[in-house]
Amino acid sequence: MSVGLIALLDDIAALAKVAAASLDDIAGQAAKAGAKAAGVVIDDAAVTPRYVTGFSAARELPIIGRIALGSLKNKLLILLPAAMLLSLFAPQAVTPLLMIGGVSLCYEGVEKIYELILPHAAHDHETGIESISLDAKSFEDQKIAGAIKTDFILSAEIMAITLAAVPDGNAFTQAMVLAVVGMGITVAVYGVVALIVKADDFGLMLARASSPSTVSAALRLTGRGLVQGMPYFLKALGIVGTAAMIWVGGDIILHGFETYGFDRLAHIIHDVGDTAALALAPVGPVVAWVVQAAGAAVIGIAVGSIAIPVMGYVVSPLWWQVKSGIRAASSDRHGF
Numbered sequence: 001m002s003v004g005l006i007a008l009l010d011d012i013a014a015l016a017k018v019a020a021a022s023l024d025d026i027a028g029q030a031a032k033a034g035a036k037a038a039g040v041v042i043d044d045a046a047v048t049p050r051y052v053t054g055f056s057a058a059r060e061l062p063i064i065g066r067i068a069l070g071s072l073k074n075k076l077l078i079l080l081p082a083a084m085l086l087s088l089f090a091p092q093a094v095t096p097l098l099m100i101g102g103v104s105l106c107y108e109g110v111e112k113i114y115e116l117i118l119p120h121a122a123h124d125h126e127t128g129i130e131s132i133s134l135d136a137k138s139f140e141d142q143k144i145a146g147a148i149k150t151d152f153i154l155s156a157e158i159m160a161i162t163l164a165a166v167p168d169g170n171a172f173t174q175a176m177v178l179a180v181v182g183m184g185i186t187v188a189v190y191g192v193v194a195l196i197v198k199a200d201d202f203g204l205m206l207a208r209a210s211s212p213s214t215v216s217a218a219l220r221l222t223g224r225g226l227v228q229g230m231p232y233f234l235k236a237l238g239i240v241g242t243a244a245m246i247w248v249g250g251d252i253i254l255h256g257f258e259t260y261g262f263d264r265l266a267h268i269i270h271d272v273g274d275t276a277a278l279a280l281a282p283v284g285p286v287v288a289w290v291v292q293a294a295g296a297a298v299i300g301i302a303v304g305s306i307a308i309p310v311m312g313y314v315v316s317p318l319w320w321q322v323k324s325g326i327r328a329a330s331s332d333r334h335g336f
Helices: 005-036 038-051 057-089 091-117 119-129 136-165 171-197 199-207 214-259 266-277 281-334
Strands: none
Touching: 005 281, 038 171, 038 214, 057 091, 057 136, 057 171, 057 199, 091 136, 091 171, 091 281, 136 266, 171 214, 171 266, 199 281, 214 266, 214 281, 266 281
């Protein structure tokens, strides 16, 4: 074997080792970054099932599949390149964009509370924002679009946390870590959501076990428990999902204010949480988290309460005027 070929093989082996080390590095960084984004991931899993309630069992998995596909597109085709471009050319734009997303989450979460307290007024508000269609296909499409929009904001937060957790350096490594975290989180979240929404069907299958054995009796009991308990669980999860949107939205806004030097409110909430943790030392970390999350939720409710009339009386009328202008211009061009 020639010396040149041996040298070439040595170079290939060295490149293979570097590639393997890079893959290990990407996997390790993705695991660390994914762990830091775990809070938002849990919120995402709590929020999503409420978009599937009210549909027939046959439509649940297809709807989840469409939302999951939209989530992947959000992360890989929009947010990943946007995060890389913004981090390279306009890092100062990341915070205001996240804050806008936070306001949107607060608005959607508080709107659900508004529906619960004042259902007729909430219905009038929604009618003013968008047309209400009675067509089943249109209704499903609207629900999926709403879920993907909410997922976009939560995914943006996940990708921002992930990017912040990746050390500065190789752009390829950063992009790969973002891609790995994005795909892994999407599979995990929507896999869990699919299991949750189909748990009652699984329970029905168990409840029909016909064997007289003790095992079958236990399976039937478990199945009946799932069938009877899942509606309550889904209702509770819907409440958790709404609270999660408000909390995450408020937290994003608080962090945004901190970035711009307005950190007094965030410090007050943090100090109250620390004081509560000291008073209840055995469960201190949990108490601190609950208090700080509640503080962020109060901010979220305040922001969402302001956003609802702004959307109803300012943004929506302007949007309808823009749409009407576009339609009129299009009609003029076509001679209608």
